[in-house]
Amino acid sequence: MLKEETEGTSVSGQRRQNMSDYLSPLVKGIKPSGIRRFFDLVSARKDVITLGVGEPDFVTPWHVREAAVYSLETGKTQYTSNAGMPELREEIGQYLNDSFQVAYDPASEIVVTVGGSEAIDLALRALITPGDEILVPEPCYISYSPITSLSGGIAVGIETSADNEFKLTEEALRKSITPKSKVLIVSYPSNPTGGIMTYEDWLPIAKVVEEHDLIVISDEIYAELTYGTKHASFAALPGMKDRTILVSGFSKAFAMTGWRLGYMCGHPELIAAMLKIHQYTIMCAPTMAQYAALEALRNGMEEKDKMVESYNQRRRLVVKGFRDIGLQCHEPQGAFYAFPSIASTGLDSETFAQRLLEEAGVAAVPGQVFGLGGEGFLRCSYATSVTQLTEALDRIGGFVHKLKQG
Amino acid sequence: MSELQLKVLELLKEDARRDAELIATMLGVSLEEVKSAIAELENNHVIVKYATVVNWSKVDDEKVTALIEVQITPERGRGFEGIAERIYLYPEVKSVYLMSGAYDLLVEIEGKNLKEVASFVSNKLSPIDAVLSTKTFFILKKYKQDGIIFEEHEGDHRLMVSP
Numbered sequence: 001m002l003k004e005e006t007e008g009t010s011v012s013g014q015r016r017q018n019m020s021d022y023l024s025p026l027v028k029g030i031k032p033s034g035i036r037r038f039f040d041l042v043s044a045r046k047d048v049i050t051l052g053v054g055e056p057d058f059v060t061p062w063h064v065r066e067a068a069v070y071s072l073e074t075g076k077t078q079y080t081s082n083a084g085m086p087e088l089r090e091e092i093g094q095y096l097n098d099s100f101q102v103a104y105d106p107a108s109e110i111v112v113t114v115g116g117s118e119a120i121d122l123a124l125r126a127l128i129t130p131g132d133e134i135l136v137p138e139p140c141y142i143s144y145s146p147i148t149s150l151s152g153g154i155a156v157g158i159e160t161s162a163d164n165e166f167k168l169t170e171e172a173l174r175k176s177i178t179p180k181s182k183v184l185i186v187s188y189p190s191n192p193t194g195g196i197m198t199y200e201d202w203l204p205i206a207k208v209v210e211e212h213d214l215i216v217i218s219d220e221i222y223a224e225l226t227y228g229t230k231h232a233s234f235a236a237l238p239g240m241k242d243r244t245i246l247v248s249g250f251s252k253a254f255a256m257t258g259w260r261l262g263y264m265c266g267h268p269e270l271i272a273a274m275l276k277i278h279q280y281t282i283m284c285a286p287t288m289a290q291y292a293a294l295e296a297l298r299n300g301m302e303e304k305d306k307m308v309e310s311y312n313q314r315r316r317l318v319v320k321g322f323r324d325i326g327l328q329c330h331e332p333q334g335a336f337y338a339f340p341s342i343a344s345t346g347l348d349s350e351t352f353a354q355r356l357l358e359e360a361g362v363a364a365v366p367g368q369v370f371g372l373g374g375e376g377f378l379r380c381s382y383a384t385s386v387t388q389l390t391e392a393l394d395r396i397g398g399f400v401h402k403l404k405q406g
Numbered sequence: 407m408s409e410l411q412l413k414v415l416e417l418l419k420e421d422a423r424r425d426a427e428l429i430a431t432m433l434g435v436s437l438e439e440v441k442s443a444i445a446e447l448e449n450n451h452v453i454v455k456y457a458t459v460v461n462w463s464k465v466d467d468e469k470v471t472a473l474i475e476v477q478i479t480p481e482r483g484r485g486f487e488g489i490a491e492r493i494y495l496y497p498e499v500k501s502v503y504l505m506s507g508a509y510d511l512l513v514e515i516e517g518k519n520l521k522e523v524a525s526f527v528s529n530k531l532s533p534i535d536a537v538l539s540t541k542t543f544f545i546l547k548k549y550k551q552d553g554i555i556f557e558e559h560e561g562d563h564r565l566m567v568s569p
Contacts, residue, residue, distance in 0.1 A: 039567040052567035059560050142569050191569075313417075313432035320431050363567060386421070386432070 030146045034369030038353065042363040049392045050363040051380040054191060056336070058255040060292070061303045067295035068259075068288040076287055082279040084112025084263070085290050091297045092263055100223065100233040102241060108268040111275050112261070112285045112293075116221045116249040119264035121147050122274040123217045123245045124183070128153040133180040137168045138371030139192055139339075141219070144185050145371065156181070159372040162330050162341060166195030166373075170204035177212050184209060186234060187219035189226055192370045192379035193339045194315075194332020199232040206237045215270075216244045221262070222335040224253035224304060227312045229333060235265070242267045245274075252335075253304055254296040259289040311336050314382040314389055321393035322380075325400050336383040339367065343376040345403045353378060360399040362392050407452070410435060411443045415452070418444075422456040461556050463548065471500070471516050471545040472523050474531065475509040477538040486510060489536045498526055509541070520544070 016022060042048060059065075083089065089106035097103050104110050113119040120143065128134070130152030136144045138157040145155035158176045160166045168186060186205075188197040197205075209216055218234040235244040249262025264274065296304075315332060322329040322340040329340035342352045349366035356362050356378075367377030382389060410433070417429050430440040447453040462469050478489050486504055493513060494502040501514040513531070517523040527542055548556055 033569065035567060035569050039565065042566045048566065050566045053564050054568040055564055057562065057564070316434050317428070317431050365567060386424075386428075390428070 026150055026152065030149055033142055035142060035365060038363075038365060038369070041354065042357060045357065045361070048357065048361050048363050049384075049388050049395065051382070051384065051389075051392055052363040052365050053381050053383060055257040055383065056252065056255040056307065057383045057385065058307055060254065060256050060259070061296070061300055064254065064256070064292045064296045064300060068292040071288050071291035076291060078287065080112075080284045080287050080290060082284055083110070083275055084285055085287075085294070088112055088290050088294050088297075089263075091294055092265075095297050096233075096246075096265065100220075100231060100236055102233050102235045102246065102265070104246075104265045105268070109271055110263060110265050111271055111278060112263050112290060113249075113278065114262070114282055114285050115251065115260040116219060116247045116262035116264075117143060118278070118282065119245075119247040119249075119262050119274075120144065120185075120217060120219060121150075122277050123247065123264065123266075123270075124148055124153065125151050125277055126270065126273045127183055127215060129182075131180065132182040133178060135173070135176055135181055135184040135214075136371070137172075137186060139166070139190075139367060139374035139377070140185075140187055140371055141191050142369060142371075144187075153183075154180075157372040160193075160195070161373055162328070162339075162377075165330050165333075166190060166193035166339070167197055167201050168205060170208055173205060173208050177208070177214075181212060181214060183215050183217060185217045185219065187221075189222035189231065189334020190337075191222065191335050192337050192365070192367065192374070192377075193330075194335050194337045195330075196226055196229065196334040197232060197234075198229060199237070202232055202234055202237050206234075206240050209243060210239060214243070216240070218244050218246050220246060220248045222252050223248060225308055225311060225336060226334045227308075227315060231334070245270060250293050250296055254293075254300050255307065256289075256292065256296065259286075259292060261285055261289040261293050311383065314384075314386060317386065317389055318380060318382045318393065321389070321397075325393070325397045326404070327400065336381055338380045338382060339377050340380065341376055342378050342400075345400060347403070349375055349378060356396065356399055359402075360395040362395050362399075408443070410439060411447055411452075414440060414443045415447065418453070418456075422458075459552060459554055461548070463556075469516050470519055470523055471514065471548075473543045473545065474513040474515060474527065475505075475541040475543075476511040476513055476531065477509045477540075478511060478534075478536045479538060480510075481536065489534065492534060493531065496526070496530060498522075509539075 089110045092110055093104050093106040124147050128151040132153045133156050134148045134153045136155050136157055137160050148155040156176055158172050160168055216234055220233055223231040235241050235246045245264055245266040247264050250256040318338045319329050319331060327340040327342060329338055332338050345352060349368045353364060353366035365379040367374035367379060413433055414429055417424055426440045426444060427437055430437045480486050481488050490502055490511060493499060498515050498517060499513055500516050503512045505512050515523055515526055527540055532540055
């Protein structure tokens with residue numbers, strides 16, 4: 001089995017030479033995340049201001065935490081039903097209908113998952129036949145393409161650009177479609193670009209989806225974080241509900257990242273298939289987190305609105321900051337990221353990010369880790385205090401000035 | 407009061423050192439609008455003062471603070487106003503509130519030590535004719551004041567970089 005024991009074995013393939021020979025080729029084929037490498041670089045340093053954090057800077061509101069504590073105190077420590085507590089599913093259904101005008105039946109069309117991440121994994125596993133092509137507008141969240149590969153699918157990136165505020169266009173989508181295309185994964189408001197899609201932006205996309213008989217996985221985890229315009233859910237478009245698996249969760253809206261609680265909604269047949277995988281792999285989402293989520297939906301909207309207002313103030317601050325520095329920065333209208341272009345400095349994203357860290361003590365994630373169209377950009381999270389943001393912008397300004405002079 | 411003035415107040419309440427330019431950027435309005443909003447708030451004494459919240463327990467020169475419940479007889483025509491004024495004009499009095507319930511005024515007083523507070527009560531507060539009774543409570547520890555938690559127990563525990 002181990003290397004030393006295998007010496008003398010002549011028939012390759014029967015005895016494995018290395019531990020890695022035990023691994024699935026699908027897993028071996030997955031590249032380690034570019035963010036991970038950068039994380040190691042940043043962690044080795046002190047005095048760094050980080051704009052690299054992909055989560056809220058708020059702690060979960062106290063009444064939500066308290067609801068989880070109370071659930072523990074009263075002994076609510078058992079499994080819930082596989083799909084999640086009925087009252088939570090009811091509440092999610094009500095919330096989606098009130099906020100985004102999509103009506104789901106809590107009994108057959110909603111499942112509570114371990115974060116939105118699990119829901120995306122379930123959806124892809126349930127849908128992919130090896131060889132299927134999965135369309136992914138990029139730059140995007142880093143998980144879609146690796147999870148696709150794990151299920152034997154082929155991720156096909158669709159490049160979006162700053163010229164269109166990183167929206168998915170009908171033209172770009174059409175160009176990427178082949179007879180093997182089955183699923184389109186969209187994620188707006190976008191991590192990392194802050195781009196959004198309005199109802200009008202979606203209409204031509206829905207037409208193509210219908211025409212080419214696609215299923216859409218719509219990751220709407222940042223739905224609550226839009227500025228000026230209300231989020232348009234893809235499932236709310238005419239005729240699209242049955243073609244959409246809506247994925248969302250509590251992490252971003254209610255500052256609940258560590259609770260790992262999300263949900264997915266869709267056609268009962270698709271949901272039943274995904275629930276089958278969920279029940280065998282996960283059983284049910286953590287019970288105390290479900291109680292917390294229930295409290296967040298019932299009594300957390302006012303506090304959520306305050307958090308959104310606070311992100312909006314900081315968004316204005318960083319966008320103006322980057323523009324004053326002389327970096328082009330499109331107006332992000334959702335999530336909590338600005339995605340300025342650093343192309344004018346002559347450096348590529350990776351070099352810029354690394355030197356910014358070393359020479360100015362500011363961490364931000366180089367755009368190319370988010371896929372096609374990310375090169376030349378920097379993802380800067382503004383979910384951090386105004387004082388830190390101001391200092392970070394000062395440091396970036398000094399660094400860029402130095403680059404442009406030298 | 408305008409919506410803008412309210413928002414300006416909230417931002418200044420969080421951090422009084424924020425200047426008009428920063429506030430204008432954060433609210434997405436012009437510098438002039440913010441300047442005139444602040445000027446009006448100051449002129450109308452809505453903004454009374456820009457002060458610093460201090461955790462005195464971290465300062466060597468420790469102080470003693472007490473809350474005193476005071477029962478008084480209101481004056482004809484002036485009610486509680488005159489007595490309240492006589493009390494709040496003392497510099498050692500930090501705050502005075504007119505209360506509903508079993509007593510009338512809640513007086514917060516600060517002194518160098520226990521003796522100083524006790525002597526204020528017996529020599530200055532109690533002898534006022536209208537004062538019927540006082541009950542003094544010494545503050546042992548301040549956990550939170552004006553919405554600010556004194557002992558920061560919820561630092562930033564986030565990973566430095568995450569997807």
